[in-house]
Amino acid sequence: MFGSARLALAERYAGLLAGDGTVRGLIGPREVPRLWERHLINCAVVSELVPADASVCDIGSGAGLPGVVLAIARPDLRVTLVEPLLRRTAYLEAVVSELGLENCEVRRMRAEALHGQARYDVVTSRAVAPLPKLLAWSLPLVAPRGAVVAMKGARAAAEVADAAQVLRRLGCAAEVLELGAGAPTCLDPPTTVVRVVRSGSDVRG
Structure with missing residues (x-):
């Protein structure tokens, strides 16, 4: 999940979340004792669904979860x-600079502003919006063989069912996946994501 060379970076990021992230209101004080299980590991397992050398767009990034x-x-x-909000992009830029993440950039804008400008192999999000609205923001950013990977909660399957008509109209297929339930992460509850691809798409990875 975090290789030995990257674990120190993850620990530094956890410290930034617990410190400045809490001061800026991006992470609640009650979340600090469970940052690893509820936030870092919870997001890291999403990497299982991201192919090698992929481009990723994390919309509504907030404190950088799951993008950072x-x-x-x-x-x-x-x-x-x-991320459209100034105080959040300022925090994200500080995090990226502090951690020296050369593979990560911050853009202050709404996702819709990128439509027609860029395409990505995977578009991620975490508790940003209900599925129909999220797809309107995300799908135009997805490359032809790419996917939307949305982190959702216990209502993920219900959201997919509620969005069935929208999915058909958009020519998309959706599946609910649970990640991190087995060793070595043993997340309880596991991370629940909805992965959406265009019907018939040969998804990378």
């Missing part, structure tokens, strides 16, 4: 953190 975690865990990735 993916950039730390996977130096082969090219990660773009998209």
